[in-house]
Amino acid sequence: MSIRVSSNQMVYGYQQQLNEANNRKSKLMEQGDGSKLHRPSDDSVAYTKYLRYQVSDNENTQYQNNVNTAISWMKTSDSAMVSMTDIQQTFKEKTVSAANDTNNISDMAAIGKEMMAEIQELVSLGNTMQGDSYVFGGQTDLTKPFSMSTDKVERGLAKTLDDNQAAFFSGDSGTNTTASLRQMLTLTGDDGNTYYLNTKDGQLYTKEFVESGYKDRLTQDSSAVVKPATDSVGKIASFADGTEKVSNYFKNTGEIIDASKNEAYGNAKLTATVDGKTVKFKFDTVKQQIVTYHGDDKGVSMVKKNGTTEPVADTVNVTGQELFGTDIFDDASSGNKASGSAMLNQMLTVQAKVDAADNEWLSSDGQTISDTAHATTVNTETKLGARQQLYTSVKTMLGNQNELITSDITDVSSTDVAKLAVQLMEAQTIYNMSLSLGARILPQSLADYLS
Structure with missing residues (x-):
């Protein structure tokens, strides 16, 4: 018996293997x-x-x-x-x-x-x-x-504390809420005296006490800290209770918002009792140029x-x-x-x-x-x-x-x-x-x- 293989099958098989190769x-x-x-x-x-x-x-x-x-x-x-x-x-x-x-x-x-x-x-x-x-x-x-x-504009004048003053007026951070105090605002009273305002608690201090008087306390006790009840001469209530902040009076660059109103002692919120008398205050300012940040x-x-x-x-x-x-x-x-x-x-x-x-x-x-x-x-x-x-x-x-x-x-x-x-x-x-x-x-x- 013979087997017939068509030429097409032969060619197809060969081509497939050739293509694979x-x-x-x-x-x-x-x-x-x-x-x-x-x-x-x-x-x-x-x-x-x-x-x-x-x-x-x-x-x-x-x-x-x-x-x-x-x-x-x-x-x-x-x-x-x-x-x-x-x-x-x-x-x-x-x-x-x-x-x-x-x-x-x-x-x-x-x-x-x-x-x-x-x-x-x-x-x-x-x-x-x-x-x-x-x-x-x-x-x-x-x-x-x-x-x-x-x-030039009117800019608020701050009292910048040195390291010794800052340590004294900041007090113990565990008991004193004015910790890390570095600056106070300079005020002039209608009594003609200069005062420094701690804007964090409203306490007022005389220029003499901040500049040199506190040193007497440190001479007696090197670890002494400020005691507002005895060291301050008064308190501005609007800053003490938090109803007033620096932003009510000054821009963030320090420029006073309304310099004309500051010239007179007419702001009822800036008053305090000093030595039994009512004293009105205005902010001290300095005329200078201002740098503004736009970033x-x-x-x-x-x-x-x-x-x-x-x-x-x-x-x-x-x-x-x-x-x-x-x-x-x-x-x-x-x-x-x-x-x-x-x-x-x-x-x-x-x-x-x-x-x-x-x-x-x-x-x-x-x-x-x-x-x-x-x-x-x-x-x-x-x-x-x-x-x-x-x-x-x-x-x-x-x-x-x-x-x-x-x-x-x-x-x-x-x-x-x-x-x-x-x-x-x-x-x-x-x-x-x-x-x-x-x-x-x-x-x-x-x-x-x-x-």
């Missing part, structure tokens, strides 16, 4: 670009790993870009703050010099002019840019953050690694409030929002007092303000330096991670060149042999298989 050779040829993975079907397990590594590589690249941008931003900020602290150090020295009562009018005028130039330079440094962004403007980084008024207090975050977000650790900018602190006109208990320019305006007060040749004020409040302004910027610069160091460390870590990820991608997707060369030679040989064999065994016609 050609496909194997083509797939091997694809690997000539260095990758053995071009589609999931090439190796589903390896392809899954490859995709996962690619995601990690993209994340790593993004984090490296974030870190590089952040470091550049912080270097720009740090450079500006270094210049600021240098200027503030010089400003401190000029304040000490101006406090010398041997200076004549022309000497004070010259010092005041130099101080104004230094403050203007601080404002200019506050407007430092990185690319098209203002580095000290918070998230409002496309708006110039600092501007100085051309006209916000929001952080600019540049994420440096995956996982949970860390808003504080990922913040790369410095805001006006961090740079120039707060004072009695814009602190948390004032009722105003932070101005972002407190120390600049305090320094402008110092400059105004230099122009006025007020040596007594400069020798106490002036020097304390200059020290505080410098210390505030130095403290902020230190914090930024720590964050910059952290980002620098993360940059090194991300570089190491990138090497590992690249190695993983290479291991799972790269072609073994030596092995590929052998496989290609085998595939090409098999393909050529198939072509040669096919030419010999394929029937010339159907008659050859008829018997």
Whole structure:
């Protein structure tokens, strides 16, 4: 019995096997670009790993870009703050010099002019840019953050306490609600005397007691703290019960809201009983220019690694409030929002007092303000330096991670060149042999298989 095989079947079977040999050779040829993975079907397990590594590589690249941008931003900020602290150090020295009562009018005028130039330079440094962004403007980084008024305004005069005074009048934070008191408002009574108002509890103290009288208490007991019942001479009830705040009278920059009403002793809320008599008060002010901050207090975050977000650790900018602190006109208990320019305006007060040749004020409040302004910027610069160091460390870590990820991608997707060369030679040989064999065994016609 004979089996008949049609020529079509023979040809179809041969073509199918030849195509498979050609496909194997083509797939091997694809690997000539260095990758053995071009589609999931090439190796589903390896392809899954490859995709996962690619995601990690993209994340790593993004984090490296974030870190590089952040470091550049912080270097720009740090450079500006270094210049600021240098200027503030010089400003401190000029304040000490101006406090010398041997200076004549022309000497004070010259010092005041130099101080104004230094403050203007601080404002200019506050407007430092990185690319098209203002580095000290918070998230409002496309708006110039600092501007100085051309006209002078009436600004409230604060009594700035030195460290010894602050320790005494702040008292024990465990029992005294006026803890961390750094400033009081200066008032003039219709009795002709000067008083200092603790805006947190409404207590009034004489100028003599705040300036020197408290020292007698400390001489007797070095741990002594203020006792309002005996140390104060009266109390302004509207501030004591919290119905009145600094914000009722002053803007956050310290500018008095209505200077005309302050000229007369007509505000019934600003009265107290002193030595059995009702005394009316008005706020002491100083005529000076004002710096206004147009940024916000929001952080600019540049994420440096995956996982949970860390808003504080990922913040790369410095805001006006961090740079120039707060004072009695814009602190948390004032009722105003932070101005972002407190120390600049305090320094402008110092400059105004230099122009006025007020040596007594400069020798106490002036020097304390200059020290505080410098210390505030130095403290902020230190914090930024720590964050910059952290980002620098993360940059090194991300570089190491990138090497590992690249190695993983290479291991799972790269072609073994030596092995590929052998496989290609085998595939090409098999393909050529198939072509040669096919030419010999394929029937010339159907008659050859008829018997």
